[in-house]
Amino acid sequence: MAYFIVRITMYTIAAALVMSIVPGLRLVPNPSLPEPFATLFAYGIIGLIFGTLHSFLRPIILFLTGRLYIWSMGLLALVTDTFIFLLLSYLSPTVWEIGAARLFSAILGAMLMGVVVLGMEALFGFDAPRAVEVRKTPAYWRWLGMLPTGWRNRIVENLRILQMVNTIQSYVIDILVGLTPLRDFRRAMQKLLYRRHPRLMENDPAVKVRLMLQELGPTFVKFGQMAASRIETLPAAWQTELARLQDDVKPFPYTEVEQVILKELGKPPESVFATFDTHPQAAASTAQVHAATLHTGERVVVKVRRPNIEVTVKGDLNVMQDVLDTVERRVTWVRQFGLGALFNEFAENLQSELDYANEAYHARLLRHNMQKFSFVRIPKIYGLYSTSKILTQERVEGVKISDVAALNAAGINREELALNFFRALLQQLLFDGFFHADLHPGNIWVNLETRCIIFLDMGLMGYLTRADRFAIGELIWALQDRDARAVARVMVTICKPAQGFDRIAFERDVERLINSYLLLEDSTLDITKIVHDLVGLLFRYDLKLRGEFALAFKAIGQGESIMRTLMGDKPLDYILNVAVMTMKELLLAQLKPEKVRNFIGKPLARDLIGRLPELLNATGTLLDDFQNGQSLFQLNLNSIDQRVSILQTGIDSGIRRIILSVLLIGLLLGSTLTLLVPIEGRVGEFEELAIRLVAESGFVIGAVLITSMLLYTLWQTILKPKQT
Secondary structure, three states, X not given: OHHHHHHHHHHHHHHHHHHHHOOOEEEOOOOOXXXXXXXXXXXXXXXXXXXXXXXXXXXXXXXXXXHHHHHOOOHHHHHHHHHHHHHHHHHOOOOEEEOOOXXXXXXXXXXXXXXXXXXXXXXXXXXXXXXXXXXXXXXXXXXXXXXXXXXXXXXXXXXXHHHHHHHHHHHHHHHXXXXXXXXXXXXXXXXXXXXXXXXOOOOOHHHXXXXXXXXXXXXXXXXXXXXXXXXXXXXXXXHHHHHHHHXXXXXXXXXXXXXXXXXXXXXXXXXXXXXXXXOOOEEOOOEEEEEEEOOOOOEEEEXXXXXXXXXXXXXXXXXXXXXXXXXXXXXXXXXXXXXXHHHHHHHHHHHHHXXXXXXXXXXXXXXXXXXXXXXXXXXXXXXXXXXXXXXXXXXXXXXXXXXXXXXXXXXXXXXXXXHHHHHHHHHHHHHHXXXXXXXXXXXXXXXXXXXXXXXXXXXXXXXXXXXXXXXXXXXXXXXXXXXXXXXXXXXXXXXXXXXXXXXXXXXXXXXXXHHHHHOOOOOOOOXXXXXXXXXXXXXXXXXXXXXXXXXXXXXXXXXXXXXXHHHOOOOHHHHHHHHHHHHHHHHHHHOOHHHHHHXXXXXXXXXXXXXXXXXXHHHXXXXXXXXXXXXXXXXXXXXXXHHHHHHHXXXXXXXXXXXXXXXXXXXXXHHHHHHHOOOOOOOOHHHHHHHHHHHHHHHHHHHHHHHHXXXXXXXXXXXXXXXX
């Protein structure tokens, strides 16, 4: 009751304020009532009708015209309020009226009314975020999933737009007011108005943003997780809070778990499994995990996808696509930044994660690749109990790799653990070309007894070609060598240069950037920061980073963050040296004889087997020709004689030219030395004159002949027209 009274009072005050300011609006009090009751009653009627229309009609219009709301960049809300204002004048003509300029007065009144109502809602705490609680998935989502795709998409998108607008507006207002002195008054009003349904009383903006993302759903939770992985772009407090999105998402009810398992496996959980824990071990943005035991006695965990999540995610992605398209059409720098490609990659990865058949394949492949490391463990997948919505895998025990206290208590050498983790990561990135692309601590565990590193949640994986792997390895090596030119060359290689790309200027800027970092003695500087700034430099030069490299750089950044958590703040040089040493170690392991034999011998054998039919056909043809009296090899001896004669002539001519050149050079050198040696006083004047004359003549003759030979050779080889 208090909520209703306060809300009507708010609309009444807003109506009185608007009518006293906007020209053309005139109040018509009931003449049968005394003042000031007549005026207050009139304002109360206006507030009641406007509040009713605003509370019920506005959401309906927004639901029916969701896409128009995006395309108009929110201006549709003003049109809606104007329509409500005009409708109000028709529903209460005896209370107030609009002058001649009806449309102008209605627009101005709607704008002012919207601002006043929004301000008072913020002050009194109306529609404040609810305290987080486990809520059952609304039944209408199941019905929406049964509709034809076209109708379903339209309804879901409009419904999600309505939910997004309301949720984001609610949290944003709560955050902004929480930063002002009005916060205490708002909290007091919330306690008064929402006794039965408590409102959020948290003051930390980071906590509110996390709760908002959780309430918006899995698509936005994934976005928050992606932001949490970018250490260099967020304050530490925000990093810590958003990291809770990885394992602090509220679960959905067990009854919905039963329905999913029954639909996918054909039997309820208690029939499929020997035991099944009704309380989830963990809840994520897209699924939750329950402990179970197979009838064979094997302990497993069952990952169950959230019900109807594909409908919500599809609607969210369509809405995001509409928003992005609208913004790109109107904002140049957004279009140049290439957000469309980034969004497409995000959407593709998210939808791939929702299909657990993909994750099962990824887990099997990673398990096969990592079997060379005794310190790495990948849980086994049980295909008979897995579908696209359910994933059953081996149950493992461990703690997060970032739980330093637990690792210390177990006596685990954290530096050795970090090096082993980095070794496994570089093996995936540089040698296997198939790597875990979501390395937040919730997905990397450590078994305290076996000290094995456990990789979990293989929903998001990356692929690299051999050339891509070489490029990343060269980039790490170039950073370690402080070779800025090599860094620039690799960055150009992994991007798509636009027309008119200034490579020299780009290399100069890269060199300046690399030197400014690597010459600093700053232990807090990390590879992630360098890569982040390099990507910013790519944007300046209109270079587009390919998606697979974005995932690889993200994995490297997350891996480095885990290493620093385990080893403390080490200088950047130390991290780079460890990376290069690990690369060398893994490379040497690949060069063992059996590895080389497998790398070269097996592909060669497969190629020979594939070409065996061709070899057999060719051999049969040769044998048939031989049996028919034909020679296997036919030589044209006349042609050979001619070519040998031409070759002999060329050799003789070349030898003669060489001998003549040597003689002429000797003549030239002898004449030069004779002219340079002083002979005055050693011979008579006549002999001296003769020697000088012969030497000068020899020098001139040698120079002329050598010059002639050079000109002749030049003519023969370059300038002489070719005979046809």
